Amino acid sequence: MKVFKKIVDLQNALFEERKQGKEIGLVPTMGALHEGHASLVRRSVGENGVTVVSVFVNPTQFNDKNDLKNYPRDLEADCALLESCKADYVFAPEVEEMYPTPDTRHFEFPPVSTVMEGAHRPGHFNGVCLVVSRLFYIVRPDRAYFGEKDWQQIAVVKAMVRQLELGVQIVECPIVRDDDGLARSxxxxxxxxxxxxxxxxxxxxxxxxxxxxxxxxxxxxxxxxxxxxxxxxxxxxxxxxxxxxxxxxxxxxxxxxxxxxxxxxxxxxxxxxxxxxxxxxxxx
Incomplete structure (x- = not known):
């Protein structure tokens, strides 16, 4: 398993994989990985020739600065879990790599993006779309894997894929729960x-x-x-x-x-x- 910090290095590696005719799966994450993420990675490994996992705490989807500051981060532990799941590449960029200049694009997909989380966390889904669209442009995956715990987010990402005609298959994966029922998060x-x-x-x-x-x-x-x-x-x-x-x-x-x-x-x-x-x- 290789860890990349730079977009160009990841793209060069994926170019060689595509030349061999391999399909690419992407699992977008913000790190602090757990068994729920592991289930997505294992599914991608089973369905694609190459699996890329992004580990990036995306600042544009936080509307609470303290929430962003306190979000758990442990790249070393994340990489250990991903290696055990047989992921091929980890993409763990710095904020400046993902956003070298401010991304002023605006995404709105009513009604799915404006209710519930969209209403209670203004700007959240716009930030999700900013980072997910960037990851799709960088990785150019055939399939991208999302957990159903973030159920509304999947609906928003699907709407974005349709509007931008990105040609990525969005694969929904079941919630993984602890024995007492709490959804893994x-x-x-x-x-x-x-x-x-x-x-x-x-x-x-x-x-x-x-x-x-x-x-x-x-x-x-x-x-x-x-x-x-x-x-x-x-x-x-x-x-x-x-x-x-x-x-x-x-x-x-x-x-x-x-x-x-x-x-x-x-x-x-x-x-x-x-x-x-x-x-x-x-x-x-």
């Missing part, structure tokens, strides 16, 4: 032990609501999930949206769509740490 490493102990209540509330929803209205289900989580000391729901799985627009009744997903963001602990998750109520 780089942010989990920021949780204190007492905070980590209460965080699984988020998924427990979501999971139990699937059964509850079968005999109750959509609003009753929504309110129960919020109440169940908020009654846990140290957890505070920022939003819980039950939406059409394609348009990401709120639905009022279960009959309004054949594909319905509940998306939630919860603040955990005193710091607090922002955790996201989702559950599928109906899937076409």
């Amino acid at each position: 780089s942010r989990n490493s920021l949780l204190a032990p007492d905070e980590r102990a209460i965080a699984p209540a988020i998924y427990q509330a979501l999971k139990s609501s699937v059964t509850y929803a079968k005999k109750h209205t959509l609003k009753q289900t929504h309110d129960k999930v919020v109440a169940d989580i908020n009654k846990v000391e140290g957890l505070d729901v920022e939003y819980f949206s039950i939406v059409d799985g394609n348009t990401l627009q709120d639905v009022a009744e279960w009959e309004d769509s054949p594909y319905i997903v509940g998306c939630i963001t919860v603040y955990c602990g005193k710091t607090p740490i922002r955790l996201i998750d989702h559950i599928k109520y109906k899937e076409a």
Whole structure:
């Protein structure tokens, strides 16, 4: 496995791989890697001749400077995990390499980019599109792998790929959870032990609501999930949206769509740490 800091060095290596007819898989990450990322890498290794993993904490997608400052970073540990997964190349550039000049492009894909995370984190998805589009132009992958935990992000990236006609296949991979149900996330490493102990209540509330929803209205289900989580000391729901799985627009009744997903963001602990998750109520 080789680690590259410079765009030109990575591109030269990939040029030689393409000459041999190899397909290229890309796993974009911000580092602090865990088993969820590892599952994406292993899938890419199985489906492509070459796998590139980017490790880059992208400043343009943070609307909170403290969040950016405190985001966990450990490139040495990340590389050890990636080598065990048989990744071929790691691309770990400095900010100045990715953004030698300010990137003034603006991406907006309503309605999928303007609701939920888009509404609560202004500029977040524009920053995601800035860095992901740059990575696609640099690597020119055949396939790119994203975890379903960032479910709304996948919808936004797909919209960007369509608009820019990038020709990249977006591969969605299932959420990897700990034994207690908590979705694997780089942010989990920021949780204190007492905070980590209460965080699984988020998924427990979501999971139990699937059964509850079968005999109750959509609003009753929504309110129960919020109440169940908020009654846990140290957890505070920022939003819980039950939406059409394609348009990401709120639905009022279960009959309004054949594909319905509940998306939630919860603040955990005193710091607090922002955790996201989702559950599928109906899937076409």
